Amino acid sequence: MELDVSMTTSIAPAADLPVLTGPTEITRCAGVGTAVSDTSYSQPELLEILGIEDPRIRSVFLNSAIDRRFLTLPPDGPDGVRVSEPQGDLLDKHKKIAVDMGCRALEACLKSAGATLSDLRHLCCVTSTGFLTPGLSALIIRELGADPHCSRSDIVGMGCNAGLNALNVVAGWSAAHPGELGVVLCSEACSAAYALDGTMRTAVVNSLFGDGAAALALVSGEERVPGPRVLKFASYIITDALDAMRYDWDRGQDRFSFFLDPQIPYVVGAHAEIVVESLLSGTGLRRSDISHWLVHSGGKKVIDAVVVNLRLSRHDVRHTTGVLRDYGNLSSGSFLFSYERLAEEEAARPGDYGVLMTMGPGSSIETALIQW
DSSP: OOOOTTTTOOOHHHOTSSOOOOOTOOOEEEEEEEEEEEEEEEEEHHHHHOOOOOHHHHHHHHSSOOOEOOOOOOOOOTTTTTTOOOHHHHHHHHHHHHHHHHHHHHHHHHHHHTOOGGGGEEEEEEEEOOOSOHHHHHHHHHHOOOTTOOOOEEEEEOOOOOHHHHHHHHHHHHHTTTTTTEEEEEEEEEGGOOOOOHHHHHHHHHBBBBBBBEEEEEEESOTTOOOOOEEEEEEOOOEGGGTTTEEEEEEETTTEEEEEOOHHHHHHHHHHHHHHHHHHOOOOGGGGGGEEEEEEEOOOHHHHHHHHHTTTTTTHHHHHHHHHHHHHHHGGHHHHHHHHHHHHOOOOOTEEEEEEEEEETTEEEEEEEOOO
């Protein structure tokens, strides 16, 4: 495998920061790629298309800090009104959109890493917006004509935090297979998880999520790779809030439906400091030593709660809020859209530390410590 090393630099690490060392097999991020579905809508456009007149629901859409989202809406009914699709149609939609976006994100990721499809040795696919057996990994390998010997794993149903759960898995695989390329691929067809029933429960979900896929290439034993090293993970599950975020069967609509408790932002914010302290424990690092924060674009109130509780600046979460503005909540892949923007910005310097943070059902918070 020939990885692109055009960004390699020899600038010294930032002064006065601990230098965390590890074996040559430590995993590095080698490339990133993203993709979205075909059509996008502004929030006012969606209110008009869906015929939403309830002022409370309109307020949820218009005060979401979201400008546009990529979605595949249901077709018009006989009366010209969009209606909820039956669960079978939604599963078909999930398969079509998630495979399409996933293939494009994976190809973009490999190009970013200076690699080709023949270099791929492990593919870990993440999704929470539909159920497939065989999973996305098998379908994407077939669709792209990848090596059928490529090992694979699928993480299904863990929610918005699952991208970091997958990164943990593939980082371990990568460390055990030096020089071989592994990829985390999050493909979330949120259009396949919507219900149109006029209730506030579904309105909150319908105002927030969008379609998107993101892939991150990982490799160990390649010191020339310019991306950051993956140093450590820390998790925290808030067992008292297991039902606060869930995707379960709605008997009234005879289909699956999301539920988000209004208190979620405050629950997540109140526990963010606990998991970050655990992540930094034993490293000699303080929160003030972290130069880059890539937080899940969970929603305006969630981001605000994390900012307040971790005493971050608006600049710290500029990519998080920018992704929310331009795409909405992309579920498990949101933090990788932010990582891509940081990489394109070229703001990270050798020696800089970063924290990745995702939040999801459980309620759970996942974090990772990285260093350029």
